[in-house]
Each structure stands twice: as C-alpha cells, then as structure tokens.
Amino acid sequence: MGDKKESTQDPVIRLMEVCGTHTMAIAKNGIRQLLPENVKLLSGPGCPVCVTPPEVIDAALGLTELSCRPILTTYGDMMRVPGSVKGDSLIRRKALGADVRIVYSPTDAVEIARENPEREVIFLGVGFETSAPGTAAAIREAVKKNITNFSVFSMLKRLEPSIRALAADPDFRVRGFLCPGHVAVVIGEEGMRFFAEDLHFPAVISGFEPEELLKAIAMLIRQIRKGEAKLENAYTSVVKPEGNLLALETIDQYFETRTDIWRGLGTIEASGYGIRPEYAAFDAEKKFDIKIGPPVVKTGCRCGDVIRGMLDPQDCPMFGTVCVPDDPEGPCMVSSEGACAAAWKYRGI
Amino acid sequence: MCLAVPLKIIQVNADGTALAERGGVTRSVNVSFLREPKAGDYVIVHAGFAIERIREQQAEDVMESYNELMDELAALSQE
Numbered sequence: 001m002g003d004k005k006e007s008t009q010d011p012v013i014r015l016m017e018v019c020g021t022h023t024m025a026i027a028k029n030g031i032r033q034l035l036p037e038n039v040k041l042l043s044g045p046g047c048p049v050c051v052t053p054p055e056v057i058d059a060a061l062g063l064t065e066l067s068c069r070p071i072l073t074t075y076g077d078m079m080r081v082p083g084s085v086k087g088d089s090l091i092r093r094k095a096l097g098a099d100v101r102i103v104y105s106p107t108d109a110v111e112i113a114r115e116n117p118e119r120e121v122i123f124l125g126v127g128f129e130t131s132a133p134g135t136a137a138a139i140r141e142a143v144k145k146n147i148t149n150f151s152v153f154s155m156l157k158r159l160e161p162s163i164r165a166l167a168a169d170p171d172f173r174v175r176g177f178l179c180p181g182h183v184a185v186v187i188g189e190e191g192m193r194f195f196a197e198d199l200h201f202p203a204v205i206s207g208f209e210p211e212e213l214l215k216a217i218a219m220l221i222r223q224i225r226k227g228e229a230k231l232e233n234a235y236t237s238v239v240k241p242e243g244n245l246l247a248l249e250t251i252d253q254y255f256e257t258r259t260d261i262w263r264g265l266g267t268i269e270a271s272g273y274g275i276r277p278e279y280a281a282f283d284a285e286k287k288f289d290i291k292i293g294p295p296v297v298k299t300g301c302r303c304g305d306v307i308r309g310m311l312d313p314q315d316c317p318m319f320g321t322v323c324v325p326d327d328p329e330g331p332c333m334v335s336s337e338g339a340c341a342a343a344w345k346y347r348g349i
Numbered sequence: 350m351c352l353a354v355p356l357k358i359i360q361v362n363a364d365g366t367a368l369a370e371r372g373g374v375t376r377s378v379n380v381s382f383l384r385e386p387k388a389g390d391y392v393i394v395h396a397g398f399a400i401e402r403i404r405e406q407q408a409e410d411v412m413e414s415y416n417e418l419m420d421e422l423a424a425l426s427q428e
Binding site for chain 1: 351352353379381382383384393395396397398400401402403404405406408409410411413414415417418419420421422424425426428
C-alpha cells in the first residue's frame, strides 16, 4: 500500500502510469530523461492488448478457422500480436487467407456486417473503459437495425480491479500513480477515487501532451514530498467529477462485470466486461461457442512482469535481440501501446 | 488504449452522428455520448466516438510545466 512505513525509507521513488497511450507519450517526449536517478517512471497494465493472455489471443486467432469463414474485424494494433505460438498472429492468418480487416471504430464493423449480410462479422472488443462505451454502442446499433450477422468477442477490461491486485502484492513498491486521462473521461474523478481513498496512493489524472505530463508528475512529486495521498485532476478540460454518465449508462446496459484473466496478474474478479445474456445473439463467445484454452505458460517472454512494473523492458534478456517489433515474443513489443515497443521505438532519445 | 484526438463539430445529424473537422480533414463521429452536441463544439474522439466536450482549461505551456517539475525535484532532493 502507499502508506507502508518502509516505503518512505526506500531511496527510489517509483511512479506508475497505467495507460498505453501514456506509455507512448512519455517515451516519445523523453520524459524519463528529465527525472533524476531516484525517481523512476514505470509502466503498468495499461495496454489492453498486452494484458490479454496468450490463450485468449489464441481463441481470437481460432475464429479464423470457423467453417463459416467469418469476417474478423479488429483495431490495428491487434494484427501483429502473437498468441502462444511465436509468429502466429492475425496478420499471418490473413496472409494465409483469413478475412481479417482493420477498423478504426466498432461502428465500422457493424457497417461491414450490414454490407455483407451473408457473412458473419465478428468484432474483437479489446480495450478498457475508454473503449467499452463505443463497443456497447456498436451492439446497440446492431440490435436496433437487426444486423444479426454481427457479434462482439469481448476482451474488455476494467482498470480498478487490476490496480487493487497490483497493490495487494507485497513486492509492489510504487509510491504514486498517473491516472489514465481518457478512462477518467468515462469513469470520472469518482471512478479514480479508490487510488487515494482506499489504497492511499497519491494519484493525478493526467492528459497526454508533454506539458500535461510534466505538470501531473510535478503534482505527484509535490504530494509525495508533503506526505499526501489524494486524487487530483490535472485534465479538467475533459475529465469531470462524475465522468460521462451517458457513456457509463451505455456500458451498463450492454455489459456486466465478470471474472477475467490478465497476463501477469492472473484471475481477477469483476475485472472484465461480458455481454449481458439478453444480448447473447450478439455475443461471439456464445454464438461460436468460443472455448478459452488452459493458461499458457510461455517460457522466456517476460511481458507479464513488464506490465506489473516489475521489469523494465530494457532489462529483459530478449529485448532487441530475440524480441523485436517485426518478430515479437509477446504483445508488449508489438502493440502500439506496449512498454517494450515504446522503449524500442524511442531508444536513444 | 486511450488514444483520442480533438476535433471540432461542424454539423450534427439527427441519427447520433456528426461531421467533425481538424486541419481541413472531416470525418463522421458518433456523438451519442454527448448531451445536446452542436456545431462549434470541440470534442475529444476515441475510435470514432466523441467521449467528451473539451472545455477551456487554463493550460500551462511546456516551459512552465517543466520548471514546475524541476522545482519539485529540487525540493525533493533537499529533503
């Protein structure tokens, strides 16, 4: 917990961000290079692709083998992510003849379904609370327009349970958090209060521009200096105390929380979003009887340690040698929001 | 995944979508998560959805923020 007495004697102050977009923005702007030796900025489980376990990626890849030959639609950064077998990814399956299409928005996937009524269209619903409302809205649109050949494979996850799981680990030495700015747009300051009120961490909701990141880190350091543990909002241009109620209502209408498995963190209760039973006709897991295989223990790949902030990407023995974006061992090196990918892309800055 | 882009709404449609613009490029965005969206609103768009209006915020520029951080780090190192 943030208020453990021993942590005040630790000379190194570790701060954690839990947003893949923060990971990239921090690396791109060279923020770490401004910090002294005793202040470290770690990446946490903020990349939704990276926290998806290999056996779930395998299940998504398996959809390309369905005899109905579905159109699989996905955000771009899922395309190169390997499952349990290195080299097996959506882009490889596409090269071998599967119909996999990149979409920018889940509503684009609904449109593809509308335009191809004779084909099944499955949308891979990856993301956190920022993406959940849009995914729900896609189901809403399919329901409204009776586009019955559309379904979603929900891999959506919630922030709070993963942070609680991290904080419960006795080896967790983080002293403060940068809170994800666009998750906060949806869940509000209210949704972030648990950082400070329950877990006693200094926490600052941060934007993504360099000046916003610098300011948020300054606010965190100030809190730590003063021995405070409060939630502050440094992104008030878009983050409201109550969040976006319409977005929250839409999530609640189509999704319910469920136990979910996270790479590196294991099984966490109420940490995922599953499609409500009344919308089962649009739930790809039910429609195609998707079975998630047993947990895969992948030797070598340390992505699970990276996303818990326990290993810096550069300290992984495979970083930049065996594991590079063109030939990744795991998602952290190939996702557009992965900590290893950020470290690799902006190495030398 | 938090990636979102600021855009300006130029025309709201009846069906929960709007035409939005940035740098001369227009695209359709879904505005169903906004109450009473209107032309002229600046919004933040994630995966085709406007997730919030952008309100004016007293923003520091990079140098002000940088100096603030350096001041905090200096104070920290003295403790």
